[in-house]
Amino acid sequence: MSITYPRQVRLIDVGPRDGLQNEKSPVPAEVKIGLVHRLQQAGLKEIEVTSYVSPKWVPQMADNHEVMSGIERQPGVRYSVLTPNLKGYEASLADRPDEVVVFGSASEAFSQKNINCSIAESIERFAPVVEAARAQGIAVRGAMSCTVGCPYEGEVAPERVAYLAGLLKGIGVQRVDVADTIGVGTPLKVQRAVEATLQHFAIDDVSGHFHDTYGQALSNTLAALQMGVWNFQSSVAGLGGCPYAKGATGNVATEDVVYLLHGLGIDTGIDLDRLIDAGAYVSDFLGRKPNSRVATAVLNKRAG
Ligand code: HMG
Numbered sequence: 001m002s003i004t005y006p007r008q009v010r011l012i013d014v015g016p017r018d019g020l021q022n023e024k025s026p027v028p029a030e031v032k033i034g035l036v037h038r039l040q041q042a043g044l045k046e047i048e049v050t051s052y053v054s055p056k057w058v059p060q061m062a063d064n065h066e067v068m069s070g071i072e073r074q075p076g077v078r079y080s081v082l083t084p085n086l087k088g089y090e091a092s093l094a095d096r097p098d099e100v101v102v103f104g105s106a107s108e109a110f111s112q113k114n115i116n117c118s119i120a121e122s123i124e125r126f127a128p129v130v131e132a133a134r135a136q137g138i139a140v141r142g143a144m145s146c147t148v149g150c151p152y153e154g155e156v157a158p159e160r161v162a163y164l165a166g167l168l169k170g171i172g173v174q175r176v177d178v179a180d181t182i183g184v185g186t187p188l189k190v191q192r193a194v195e196a197t198l199q200h201f202a203i204d205d206v207s208g209h210f211h212d213t214y215g216q217a218l219s220n221t222l223a224a225l226q227m228g229v230w231n232f233q234s235s236v237a238g239l240g241g242c243p244y245a246k247g248a249t250g251n252v253a254t255e256d257v258v259y260l261l262h263g264l265g266i267d268t269g270i271d272l273d274r275l276i277d278a279g280a281y282v283s284d285f286l287g288r289k290p291n292s293r294v295a296t297a298v299l300n301k302r303a304g
């Protein structure tokens with residue numbers, strides 16, 4: 001067998017942001033802070049904490065300042081936040097994010113539904129954010145939604161992904177996420193989306209962000225790993241979904257990805273047991289079981 005895998009993988013846990021943005025009932029800032037603390041204790045080196053978006057659009061993230069300022073930061077951990085425009089970026093500055101994330105879409109319809117503007121307009125809004133952040137020494141990531149499928153337009157062609165990646169590169173975004181927002185992707189489709197992104201970004205600057213709606217996210221992760229992708233986003237306890245992508249479930253569970261990676265002999269720096277504790281903590285608060293097969297298996301084993 002000649003398949004080679006990266007020796008090391010960097011995971012960004014997006015649970016506190018992507019995970020909790022879609023919860024029906026409010027989650028107190030204190031619980032979000034508790035979750036971030038447990039994630040860093042488990043060895044996560046990157047955590048997507050919150051977003052600076054309109055509280056009318058996403059009320060669950062209205063406590064962004066309280067959450068960011070309440071975290072006891074650990075050296076060596078990167079805390080990132082979503083900022084769709086200058087207003088969001090400026091609001092985030094008081095909270096000293098290590099990285100800001102502008103978020104665009106490969107599909108026009110999703111861009112309109114999610115951020116109320118066209119792809120071209122979104123780039124105009126992102127450009128000053130990127131410029132200001134880079135000037136202030138803050139890293140900039142670009143999320144690319146709907147890189148394989150869109151809830152409004154159906155299948156999305158790889159050319160659309162290449163187009164968006166080129167625009168983001170053009171305004172100075174440093175690295176990008178290839179997101180399967182609604183979890184419809186299968187390995188070859190995801191590989192095509194990654195390939196399209198590689199026209200503009202180096203493999204080290206591309207991360208996989210796979211929602212697990214159709215149960216394909218682990219397979220898609222493996223397919224991306226086989227291309228050399230070594231940065232991935234996932235959500236502890238499989239939390240989440242996007243309020244503007246109806247029916248889409250959470251990101252692939254971090255616990256499941258870690259189990260896969262460790263089984264492949266890939267280093268993550270993450271302690272699976274402590275990660276499962278972090279997932280159990282937030283799941284207990286939400287009154288449900290973690291949406292992770294690995295967490296369920298380990299918790300059952302512990303109980304037995
Ligand atoms: P808009 O209505 O076009 O904005 O919304 P506007 O500039 O016309 O302003 C309208 C009002 O919003 C004004 O307030 C502004 O001050 C306020 P008003 O005068 O009516 O009281 N406003 C803001 N408030 C706080 N923070 C801001 C901000 N900007 C304007 N940054 C906007 C445009 C982008 C703001 C809106 O559409 C929005 O907030 N959308 C939220 C989208 C979102 O958070 N979606 C979920 C995250 S994306 C995701 O989950 C996908 C991802 O995981 C990858 C994947 O899986 O695909 C990343």
Ligand code: MG
Pocket residue numbers: 018179181209211242251
């Ligand atoms: Mg997402």
